Amino acid sequence: MTQVPARDAEHYALGTVGVSKNFGGVQALHRLSISIPKGQITCVIGPNGSGKSTLINILSGVLPMDSGMVIVDGVGLRTVHPYETPDLGITRTFQDVRLFNQISVMDNIMVVLTERKLWPSLFQRSKSEHRQRAEQVLRDVGMWDKRDAMAEDLSYGQRKLLEMARAMALDVNIYLFDEPFAGLFPQMLVRVKDILKQLRAREKSILFISHNMEIVRELSDHLIVMDSGELLVEGDVDEVLAKQEVIEAYLGA
Amino acid sequence: MATNTPETTEEGRRPGLIPRLANGNVELWANLIVLVWVIAFVLWQGVGFAITIGTVFAIWAILAVSLNLVIGFTGLLSVAHIGFFGIGAYSVAILTSKTDYSLLRTEGIPTYELPFFAALPVGIALAGLTALVVGVVFNRFRDDVFVLVSFGFAIISFNLFLNARAITRGAFGIHDVARPVIGTRVLDGELEFLVMALVCLALVSALAWFIVTSSFGRVLTAIREDEQAASVFGYQVTHYKLAIWVISAMMAAVAGGLFSSWTSFIDPNSFILLESILLVSIVILGGLATIWGSLLGAMTFVLLEEGMRFIPFLPDVYVGQARQVVLGVMLVLLMLFRPQGLLGRYRL
Structure with a gap:
């Protein structure tokens, strides 16, 4: 598994260390460690049911995590209450x-x-x-x-x-957008893209989920690829998309 | 679909002012009809009867306004309020009554002989405290489950009033509940009591208005729409829900205190679940999430109830049942055609 310097508060706005989440017998997240760089757009991709939304739900405190830690600005949190998230500098859609x-x-x-x-x-x-x-x-x-x-x-x-x-x-400093581009008319797509770019220009850290590879390529700086609740690979967007395993598992080409 | 801006509904044609305003404007019609109805009633039945109706209206209206804070603004469909109404009523009755029941050859209850204005705050505090305790538990539920647990509370409180004979005299009821005294003046006249009830109604409505127009009130509506989303934006929603629940219960206790002082006799029959359901109907009829609507709903209900006494072919004994039938039919029609109620800002 890729080693991530999650505690590096200078470069990362938000991260997780070994976060697991089960729904009954279904493992939604399995010891997931990711990091979201400051002032960049990070995209999470992965097939349906790979735990992308669960990740956002845990980062925003909507779901409690079973184990692991959320790192906000270098501080590790074992529990995140939803009503604390604005104070932590996090908001979401x-x-x-x-x-x-x-x-x-x-x-x-x-x-x-x-x-x-x-x-x-x-x-x-x-x-x-x-x-x-x-x-x-x-x-x-x-x-x-x-x-x-x-x-x-x-x-x-x-x-x-x-x-x-x-x-x-x-x-706030960190925006989590759960599929902001899904089901949008092309004109609207442009508008939402602009919003994300504007936020980045204001040095906000953004995490969004998308299935649209064109948009992912265009917008994101950092890419996280998930599969079955685990991190497949994470890193700079061009490097990640060039990797054989990503192409095989996700892009299917 | 009714619209609030009738002048934009028809382009080109410009009908007269009144038809234009009233065209499809259910809110305006509802207000007009009730107003005309009230005036007609007073002219027809005389001022004495109007005073009685006014007092009944004030008590129901306080209840409706308080319940609307919970149902209309916060989205918690509660049928528990009759219990808080009862706590207020029984507190005032027990604390002010000085009847010596040994003459009636029934079990006595302790007498405290407090004045009305000392007993009422106790009732309000007791209702608030009870609401706080049950609210901590009720906070875990919402929607249909909330209805069920509040249903449970209404039943438990009724049974408490019926069976705690050592303080409530159970089905025998409590006599001689004191009228309020201001200075040396006893408010035993009907008109004086009406004025006091209306003052209480005005205070409760003003407080409710103060609450719903504040930032707090806006948060309540957000909680009603999506509790989880509201919490993600930094609100501890359980605290907000608990606060409005307690405030609302305390308002219901004010109505209870007035009611028991006005009728001067109470027994558990006034606090059955059916009354609570009538109350919910009033709130829905008048309109959810509007204070004026609750006043209108209470007025409509009282006029309906009292008006039926004068239907010539309806024997007196059926009046009670008939109003329930009419109210039931109205509720079904409302849910079909106007789910937000006459003046409502929110649909269940």
Whole structure:
């Protein structure tokens, strides 16, 4: 297995060391150790059921890990609670677009900007700084004119964009995108690509899952190839894609 | 599908203002109809009857507003609220009643003879405490399982009221629940009590409004829509759910205290599960996730209930059943054609 300097906090924003996860008898992740370089776009590829989404779920605390550690900025964590992740500098989107459906587009963004503590939040009205930030985020993805629509009334592509906008409203260092390109119209693909590139330009670290090899080649700096919950190979995108084992296992050519 | 912006529905043609506003605008119609209904009722039955109806309305409305915080804004379909209503009612009854039951040759209960305004906070605190304890457990559930566990709570609380005879006198009930006293003035007039009930309703509604328009309120709706997503964005959702649950239970206890003081006699029959289901119907009828809707729903319900007394061919004994039938039919129709309720902002 490839040896990864996961504790190298200077170069890596996020990583795992020996993370395992079982669902009943099914092994979703088996002693997975990966690292996500700072300020780069990392892509995870692998066949269906290889544990890509499980990896994001564990990194964002949505699923507890059975064993192993998540490394955030050089600090090892045995448990990650979902509500801690913004403080750790992590946010995410979901594979099956999960918005706050029956509230407005604007409120979908506002909710991630406002006070997190229970008691102060009771006395907080929406502040102009929050509204300005929400406006900026919605304008960035071209959805400002949809601000009063219910999130559930949007088209699939718009929902996907809104979910990314919601994540980007949080100014964190690490963005985890679960299949941001799946099911998108070509025009929308360009938009989402731009979003990822913009984030990289702002020195954010990005992890995304994709099955589209063209996009993977175009966007990613770092590539992680998974198979059956294990790391097949990881490294610089060109090097990895040149490897025989990757071609055989995944590209099938 | 109704729309909130009727002026955009038809291009080119411009009908008159009222038809334009009312065209397909269920919210406006609902408000208008209930308003006209109220005025008609007062004119027809006189002010005395209106005062009675107003008090019943205030009590149901406090309950509906409190329950809407939990069902409409947080998405927890609870049928437990009749239990908190009962805790409020029994606390006030037990703490204020001074009847010597030995004359009735039944078991006595301890008497405390506290004034209403001392007993009510105790009831509110007790309901809050109970909600806190059960809420810690209930927090593990949502959706249909939550309905079931809240159902369990309603049944347990009813049985407690019925069987804890040493303090509730069980099925015999408690007599002579005290009326509120402000200064030296006893609020035993119907009008005075109505005013006080409406003041309580105003306070509860204002608090509810304060909550739902805050950042806290927005988080509640996010939790309702996707609890896990809300938690990923930094919210400890269990704390939020617990907080609104406790606040809502305390509001229900206010309604309970008013109810027992107003009727001056309570027994466990007022706290059966059916009442809780009627309450859920009121909340859905008026509209989920809207405070004004809960007031409207409570008013509609009270008018319906009282109005049926005056249907000439309906014997008095069937009035209670008939209102349940009507409410049941309305609930089915609502779920079919307008699942968010009359003024709702959210569909179950």
